[in-house]
Amino acid sequence: MFYTIRETLIAFKRAPLLTGLSAAMVGLALFVVGLFGLATYNVRLYLETLEERVEVVAYLRDDATTADIAIMEAALTMLPEVLGVDFVTKAEALERAYRDLPEFNEILTDLQVNPLPASLDIQLRPGSRNPITAERVAQQAALHAIVEEVQYGEEWVEKLFTLRRMGAVTTTVLGTAFAVVAALIIGTAVRIAIFARREEIKIMQLVGARDSFIHRPFLLEGAITGALGGALAVALTYTTFWSVFNYLFTISWIPWEWAGIGVSSGIVFGVIASGYAVRKHLREV
Numbered sequence: 001m002f003y004t005i006r007e008t009l010i011a012f013k014r015a016p017l018l019t020g021l022s023a024a025m026v027g028l029a030l031f032v033v034g035l036f037g038l039a040t041y042n043v044r045l046y047l048e049t050l051e052e053r054v055e056v057v058a059y060l061r062d063d064a065t066t067a068d069i070a071i072m073e074a075a076l077t078m079l080p081e082v083l084g085v086d087f088v089t090k091a092e093a094l095e096r097a098y099r100d101l102p103e104f105n106e107i108l109t110d111l112q113v114n115p116l117p118a119s120l121d122i123q124l125r126p127g128s129r130n131p132i133t134a135e136r137v138a139q140q141a142a143l144h145a146i147v148e149e150v151q152y153g154e155e156w157v158e159k160l161f162t163l164r165r166m167g168a169v170t171t172t173v174l175g176t177a178f179a180v181v182a183a184l185i186i187g188t189a190v191r192i193a194i195f196a197r198r199e200e201i202k203i204m205q206l207v208g209a210r211d212s213f214i215h216r217p218f219l220l221e222g223a224i225t226g227a228l229g230g231a232l233a234v235a236l237t238y239t240t241f242w243s244v245f246n247y248l249f250t251i252s253w254i255p256w257e258w259a260g261i262g263v264s265s266g267i268v269f270g271v272i273a274s275g276y277a278v279r280k281h282l283r284e285v
Contacts, residue, residue: 022192022225022229023225023228023229023232024229024232025188025229026225026226026228026229026230026232026233026266026269026270027228027229027230027231027232027233027236028233028236029178029181029229029233030229030230030232030233030262030265030266031232031233031236031237032178032181033178033233033262033265034233034234034236034237034254034262035237035240036174036178037237037254037258037262038237038240038241038251038253038254041252041254041255041258042251042252045252047163047164051129051164052129054124054129054130054134054152054153055121055122055123055124055152056121056122056124056134056137056138056141056150056151056152057119057120057121057122057150057151057152058072058119058120058122058138058141058142058144058147058149058150059117059118059119059147059148059149059150059151060117060118060119060120060146060147060148061117061146061147061148062117062118063146064118064146065146068144068145068146069087069118069120069146072120072141072144072146072147073085073087073120075140075144076120076122076137076140076141079137079140080125081124081125081128081133081136081137082122082123082124082125082137083123083124083125083126084122084123085120085121085122085123086120086121086123087118087119087120088118088119088120088121089118090114090116090117090118091114093114093116093117093118093119094114094116097116117148120141122137122141124137130161131158131161134152135152137152138150138151138152184273215275215278215279218274218275218277218278219271219274219275219278221270221274222270222271222272222273222274222275223267223270223271223274224270225270226265226266226267226268226269226270226271227263227266227267227270228266229266229270230262230263230264230265230266230267231263231266233262233263233266234259234262234263237254237259237262238253241253
């Protein structure tokens, strides 16, 4: 172990520019992954915000009694998919229209009678805010005689979950592609380091050094290079986040656990790519 650490430090001291370039190449590769992760995380937060607005609205007949409404509200609350039920009176519905639809204020003001119906707003539990569950709850609400119409924005909900599915597929495909590119860049950087020390490796082989003995310093180099590149990628990603947040628009920073995973991934990629590059070189010499 002492030899491995010593040889690694000597290699860094002997070629600091090469080490810096290798770490920079790794950092830039992982920086692309970091930008993708930042964008993916914020898109996911936005979709989750939209998902929270998925609810079922049951519009009530004007002759619905307080007792009928209470019975329906209690029945809907008992459904396992339902988080809560809010009763909105005709007056509250008109007040919402004034607040949310200012362009119709003149029309609504001129009306002698409030045309908006009372309703029950049915909130769904997290994990149940999907087209299938929303439709099932809407069907349950429509069974009550006091209900005139039930809406849950079927087309809007379908589009929302189509976007979520597309986002999941895109994240998987592009994330894997970027990871592969990062691994290839790390491998290339290590091969450059190996090429610079090819004479040293030949001498070690001539004196009978085992392949595992030759491997270790390069594996440690790959791990350190990957760690430095990962740290650089996190710094660049945070700088980009800070710039966008302060000068363009509000976004959220990724969880710090993701940043830790990024640095750890750099180390893992560095070790794997180094091991592959060294084995390939040893087979060629």
